[in-house]
Every structure is written in C-alpha cells, then in structure tokens.
Amino acid sequence: MSVIARKKRRSVLLTIAGVRETGISIFILLLVVVVSLRSPYFLTVSNIKDVLMDIAILSIVAIGEAMVIITRGIDLSVASTLALAGMAVGMTISSHPEIPPGGALLMGMGIGAVLGSVNGLLVTKGHIPPIITTLGTMSIYRGLVFAISGGAWVDADEMTKEFIGMTKGEILFIPNLVFMAGIVAIISYYFLNHTSTGRQIYALGSNPTAARVAGIHVHRNLFLAYLISGILCGMGGVLWISRYASAQSDTAVGFELQAIAAAVVGGVSTLGGSGTIPGVLLGSLLLGIVVNALSLVHISPFWKLAVQGLIILAAVVTDALLSRRLQQSRSAEGTS
Amino acid sequence: MTSLTKAPPKRFIMLSLLLRWEWLLVLLIIVACFVNASLSRYFLDVDNLFDMTFNFMEKSLVALPMTFIIISGNIDLSVASNLAMSAVIMATAFQSGLNIWLAVLLGLCIGTIGGLINGLLVSRLRLPALAVTLGTYALYRGVAFVLLGDLVVKGFPDSFIYIGQGNVLNTPVPVPLLLFSVMAVVFGLVLHRTAFGRLIYAIGNNEEACRYSGVAVNRIKVIIFALSGFMSALAGVIMTARFGSVRPNIAAGLELDVITAVVLGGVDIFGGQGSILGVVLALFLMGITRFGMSLKNVPGQVQSTLIGFLLILAILLPQLLRRFALRSRG
C-alpha cells in the first residue's frame, strides 16, 4: 500500500512541479476573483487593457532576461540598455522626424544588439562572470545615456504623432503594445522550444559539462542569449519612450530587478536550465495585476514593492520546498 | 624525518607580496590623485581631502560585511533596502516621540533582524542567496515606502546630526571616517586573524568539506548575514544624520556600488578569496575618482560609467596579460 501511496504522491508532486505555470495561474485566478469582488471596475475591458499595456514592456524585457538566466547567467544591464537605446532613438527622431516608427524600432533593436553583444563577448571571450560583466555594463550604459543627452530630456513635442501613436493604437481591439509583446513571446517561444539552438540553451544551463561532451557550442549559444536580451531591451526602450512620450536619463532605473523578479516568479530557476516563456508572461502578469489591484482596492501604491517582494520570496521558497519533497520521495522510492 | 618549514622562503614571500592585487589598487589611487591634483589645485588641500570621505563612508560601512558574504560564496542584494527600512523605522519612531538614541537602537535592531531573515532563508532552507536577497531587496524597500509614502522626516537634533556631519573634536577628521576606520580594522582583524574569519574562507572554498570537519556552517552564514543587516542599519543612521532627513528612496542603488567595490577590491565573486585591505583600497579609489570628477562637475551617472569600466578592466586586464605572457613564452 505504501508503495502505491508513494507513487501516487509522487505523480501529484510531479504534475505540480512540472507545470509550474498551473500554480501561478491558480494564484492569479484567485487574486482576480478576490479583487473583482472588491472592485467591479477590475474586470472591465479598459482596465484589462491597462494592465496588459503596463506589463507589455516588462514581459518583453523579462523574456530576454529569462533566456540569460536559463544559461545560468544573469543580465543586470537590461534597464540601462533599454534607457540607452531609448535615448539614442529619441534624440535621433527629434532631429530626424522623417524616420518612420518602424525604422525607429529597428534602430533601437540594432543598438540593443550591439550592447548585448558587448555583454556576450565579455562573458564568453573575456571569461568574466555574468554578474560582474553586467554589473559593469549596467553603470557604463547608464552613464552613456547621460553622456549623449547631456542630462536633457526628449519631450513629447519633439516626437512625431506617428511615433507616439505607435504604442497607442489598436489592432483588432488589441493594443499595439500588447500585440507586439505577443509577437515577441510567440517568436521566443518558438525559438526556445522548437529550434535545436533553443533546446541547446536549456541544455547548457542544465548541465554545462554534459553540454560540452555532447558537442554543443557553449560559447556561441551563451553569446546568443546575451545578444537576444540586448535586442529585446532595445525594442523595449523604443516602446518605452513612445508610451511615456519622453526619454530621460533615469528612464527605467531599477527595472532590471523587476525583469528578474518577473522571470523568477514565473518559475525561471536562478540555478539555470529551467523556465518557460508562458511562465515568464504569467510572472509579469502577476506582478502587474498586483500593482493594478492595489490601486483599485484603495491600498496605497506604496505597498507595491513590499507585496512584490513577498511574492518573489513565496515563489522561491515554494519552489525549493516542492523540489526537495520531490527529490526525497523519489530517492526513497529509487533505492527501496 | 624531514620537518616542514613553517614559513615559505623569503624570495617566495617577496614575490607574492609584490604580485598582490592591492599594489595595483595603490598604483591606481596614486594615478587618480595625480589626475585630480592636476584638475584642481584645491584637491590636495587637507580639509578638502577629509571632506571628500563624507561621500562614500556609508557604502564603505556596508562593503565590510559584504566582503565576508562574498568570500563565503554568497551575495546580499538587500543591503540598500535594509538600510532604507531601518532608517525609516528609526525616523518614524523618532517622529512619534521616541528619544533619538533609542530610535537609533531600534533601527539597528531592525536592520539586524532583516539580515537575520536573509541568513535563515539561505542557510536553513538552502536557497540561493541571489534569489532570497532579490526578494528581500523588494520587500525591505517596500516596507520603507509603506511606512513613509512620499513623506520626509526631518528635524533631527544637532547631537544626532553631528555623527553624520561633524568632525572629531577639533581635528579635521570626520566622525563617519573615524567610525569606518575603527570598523575596517575590526573587520580586517576578524577576517584575517580569528577562527571565525578562517572559517568564512573555508566555507567559500569548500562548504561540503567544512561540514565534514564539524564546522557549524549554517550558524556562520546566519551570523554574517545578520552582521550585514546591522552594518546596513548603521550606514542608514550615518546617512540620515548626514542628510538631516529620511526619505524611503534613501540610498537607492547603493548595493551595486558596494558589490562593485568589493569585487574591484580583489574578492572572488565565486568565494574563497579576498582581503579587507583590498576592499578598503577599492573604496578609496572609487571615492577619489568620483570626487575628482565632481570637481570637474561631471554628473554622477557619468561617474558611474568610469567605475563600470574600472570594474571590467580590473578583471579583464590581468587575464589578457596572462594570456599574452603565455603566448609570448610559446
């Protein structure tokens, strides 16, 4: 009987740990129910759009961050990359208003690609630990924002209507911004889950030694992860200045920790090798809903950070406890 | 039977002394001083030099326990948030009528508890320190915002302001500098001369072997995280006194400067290596560099750029040199 019971418990645990997304989804659902009971406005179309708009840029950046964390790295420079790309693009379009929004977006992604490559090169060729590399480039890129702008802002009146409209419009009732985040998510999902390069990124994060033995190009894939993170930050930067209609030298300060939090809450392990795009999206959504809910149920917005911190801790602790239970039940079964 | 010598041969000592990372930092400090002196003739003024230290004593205080934590193979991202939380609690307690010195004591306790929570989560639950302190980074800063919102606490008594702004008696030595100097000596002695310090290195090099040797690994981890919390709170007290006010966003981003200083000071980010002297030198190098730039009115964020370059070059250059040396040797 005990064997059967143990097997059963194991399979339950497996499902919970295997489909991490279910856990967050249930939590989000509960949250939605509770909040919508307190505030009827919560589940209106316009509020849902607001929430999604708010988390769109976060999820784009968090997706890149997640790829880096999956390789056992970390990218602390995402917010600075975002700000630098945003500022460079903002200054360019203010002096060249003829550049179409699409061109601006591409330009931002190009700048992000360069900045991401620098991280990638330092990590792979320079053998500098990712946390140090990106800690350094975080300061460097942030300083460059200030250096190129001289501390000045790029304001709404220096941007074309089309540029600002890029993030305001809707396609089929879906806000453009959400639409773009969706495209990024789909492409990333496809890349990570359906290309052999994507699978190799998981493999090298899961077991770097085995990856080398299996003939995987560890350096090339690592570089790629930082490159992608850079490109997505560059894109996020252009969207950011369009949405908020201003580029400042302190744009998105502290955003890197939001991005890491979204990834970690979404089930990306800081030990590498695991995490999914749907998870990251749910992580971003959870953080976004909490912020939105706080304001709707008239709790001071100053609670935002504290609640986010508790969510991160809760996610990390449950993960650890679950995986420990799982391992125990398995090892007991494996050798008995 | 041969008996082993206790000390390495003299030549070996000389060589390893010469090759120490600290010399590079000393050299860089000298270069920075020359550059600064040529930029401004006020730089080498004694009062000026002492005043300069006001700007980086808080992060220096936090860097000391951070050195312990990184050598032990962990990291603490929550220091600045913990600083803010304890400073805000101290300030609100004072505002609601508590004696300022009791409020300070309360702040120090809160900071220590904050560190203790990190330590317990990391050691008892064996969670990665990066993830835990990322969570408390948000949580502690959040508590500061919850308590104070967008308000400011001001009106501290002069006796309190003195510990952040004043000089020791009639000397030009600032109180925070004196406090830091004492702390740096204490931390240096603990790390390099006591059993506790030895065990920190041992844990950073091989935690498993330490457990096998009967070392109370968990207790040591809890202690160093609690110490980190205490020192963050202490830095919060100094910073509050220096500014004469507290806002919940106090010391935002300080943790990254602290980690930069520790790594620049030659501490291995993977644990097991490093010295307090190196970290102190790195703190002064960063402080002098920043001060020189502010003499020339270089904005703070651009100053950070240079620090970032310094950090990357400091790790990249020795590697490149080693590779170059290997290649030229054939």
Next chain:
Amino acid sequence: MDGEIRSEPILKLVGIRKAFDGTQALAGVDFELCPGEIHALVGENGAGKSTLIKVITGVHRPDAGEILFRGEPVVITNPLDAQRLGIAAIYQEPTLFPDLDIAENIFMGHYPLRRFTRRVAWRQLYDQAARTLRVLGMDLDPRTRVRGLTVAQLQMVEIAKALSFNARILIMDEPTSTLTLSEVAELFSTARQLRDAGTAIIFISHRLEEVFGLADRVTVLRDGHYVGTCNVSEVTPDELIRMMVGRTLNDLFPKSDVKQGSVVLRVEGLTKEGVFRDISFELHQGEILGLAGLAGARRTDVAQAIFGVAPADRGKIWVDGQQVAIRHPKEALALGIAYVPENRQQHGLILPMNITHNVTLPILQQFARMGGWLDSRAEAQTAQEITTRLDVRAAGLWQLASALSGGNQQKVVLAKWLTTRPRILILDEPTRGIDVGTKAAVHELMSTLASQGMAILMISSELPEILGMSDRILVMNEGRLVNQFTRAEATQEKIMLAATGSSSA
C-alpha cells in the same frame, strides 16, 4: 554464446602502457573485442580497468601501444573522436541534462529537424525515442523529465543515447553497483538483446555472479598487467578469483596483535530507509575492524550515519556505554569520533588552502584566544608536529593542498583528524589511489594507533588490505551485514563470496 571467436575483432588494443606521476597504471595491456559479444573486464581496484576504459574513450592518451579499430590503427584524442568511431560509455553516474525530457536527452546535439523550417521535428523525435525505449524494453514516456529518474532509468537513457548515434561499441562501467536486483535483470536482458543485434559490449563489474550470468568472454587485469582472457563457460569462479588476486599475501601489512580493551562503539539496528538496514556491531579499544564489500554495498553510508553527516532514520549508537544521538559531525567530533572520507578532494580537503589551515580546521577553536584571536604560532606548531609525525612531504606548511601528491594529500587528511585526538577513527578507503610507499606508511600508522588503544573502523575494497590489517572483518552486501569473520578464519575467497552474494553463509 559458447565462446568461439565470432568474427573479426572490431577493437583491438596491443601493449597499452600508461603511467601517472611514476605509478604504472597500465603496463602493456592487450585487449580484443568482437562484434556481438559481451566482454567482461575484471580485476581488483587499481588493476587498471578504469584507465583502460579511459584510453578507449579518449579521456587519456596511452604512453605506448596501439589501438586498432576494424583492423586500422586509430588515434583517439578526445571523447568526441570516440563518439565518431561509434564508441559510447555508460558510467555509474550518468551525465545527462536533468531539466530536459528523455527524448531530448537522447538526441541532444543531433536533433531531427524539418527540412525547410529547421524546426525540431518533435513527432519524429518522440517517435524515434519511443521506439528506442521500446527496443530497450523501457516502459517510460519519452516526455518524462530526466530530473528525478532512478539511476537504472538514467542508464537506460544513456544506452538509448548511444543507440541513437549507432554506437558499435558500448562500454558499461560498473553499471549495476547502485541498482536493485530487478533493475539489474532488466539491464542484462537489454545488454543481451544489443549483443544479439551485433553490438560489442565491454562490461565491468566486481560481482562475479554477474560476469558469469552475462558475459561471453572475460579479460582479467591485475596491477596494470594483462593476466589473460578466457571464455566464461570454461572457467570457474574460484579460478577467476585466483587470477584476479594472484599474489600471495606478504608482510606489507604490519598489523601487530593488540590486546583488545572494552567496547568503545556499539551500533544496534542502524537503518536508513532505502539505503541500509539493521546494521549492528561492536568496536573495541585497540581493534581494527574491517568493513568489506563491493562498491555500492552502502558501507560509506553507514560510516556517514555514525559520523552525523547523514544521520540514520532508526537504530541506536553507544559510545563508551553511553547512548548518544549524533545529528551533525561536530557532535561526533565532541564524542571523540573522526572520519577520514572516501572522497579526499571534495570532502577531506579544502584544496585552495594551505597545509596548516587544512590540518587545524576541525580544532580551530582550540587556537582561539581572547575574542576569537587565532594563536597562529600554536597553530603552526601543532601542524608542524603532526605533519612531521606522519612524514608529509611538501616544500612547507604554507603549500596549498592542491599542490600535493595524492599520497601526501591523504596524509594531510589523516593529520587533520588525528589532531582531534579521536578514540574512534573511521577510515573510508584509506589507501585508495595512493602510491605503495605511502600505503605502507598509512598501514604502519594504523597499527601504531591501534596499539595505543584507538578503535579503528576501516572500510576498504582491497581484499589484501582488509585481510592484512583487520582483527575482525564485517562483510556488507546491498545495505546489509551479511557475514563476519575473525582474522584467522578469513580468506579472500570467503570474503569475495559473501560480498558478491554468491553464498548465503
């Protein structure tokens, strides 16, 4: 099955020699492997089996000798070369990607892709994986995540991986040491199936019953030398054991008779679920108690339970007649127990630290003066005394442990534990992988310590060492104590038979 030579050998090794820092691991070994045979490789620990395997898989380059693949001389410089020749190895601890599923692990590095989109052809991947698993008789969904599979399942995944790139030679290095009986049976039927399909299999095992149950031919190595190859159907277990043991016992092991004192350590009914069960024994003052068994008999787990590294679930321990509960090594230490671990580099030493700091680690508090201040002179003095006594060879106490030879590293570990002045010393494979000179020194030391009244529990997989050093010998097999012998009644054959589970004496 009946042992005649089937066809041209697929792999032939001639006169392979390999030395590590002066010790000759392989001294001219010949080996021949034919397609469609299971060829067992046997020998005591240190006979050179693993080195030979590492030469074949390209981990080590031989100093001399020739490797012929299908009659052509080849040079194998790295594991990828070996893979290209179709050589795959399965180790005790498989190297897989725990976060990916079984099918992905099987095909990592050579996923089937769709022609135009370059998308991973998942259906093909899972179909092929499922087919391979079915061929191997493995009842598992290829979509199962690898993390948390049992060792037996992991090995099957490794075998499936080998099949996926059409391995012609499959090396199984002690694959059964951590498997249950039914898992072993499953593995064997898979191996036979592969053999019948033409794969050449090299099988390494300590368990003779397995060799006789599975292999077609067997090659015996001893001390790096080639002893011989025979058809399994033509030898008896006794003959094979004699070939493996070969040498007569000499007086390399100087254990002197000591009058034994009172019981210092008593263990009763020690049990750890799924690891070991119902372990009871007594250890006397001045006694060396040998704990024999095969790799995977769980002897180390028992030692670690007593020392508090991984406490047992049930059972009682008495030290000096007092019942004790040991939950952490520091408690064991306080009771006068010391444990020299099997894994010297990971658990015994802190490699980047110097000799003094390693030696004094467990007793650091003794040198702490007021305020925790370390009396480094007294510390160095202690380190100096003990390392002199154990004759540690190094340039100085300031030398890093990582710079020492294996023998001297082991002496430093011993020195470290002796400074705690233990009354009970547990030695886990005290002479594994160290040179003959140091080995003799360690044995002499053990003898001296015992004569001074120390109680020693020695785990060893080397039979001559067990026989030469022990006053009494316990034999473990699959987590249980199966037999015990006095020094007078023990022979290599008796211990071997008990440890392999071939007899239930």
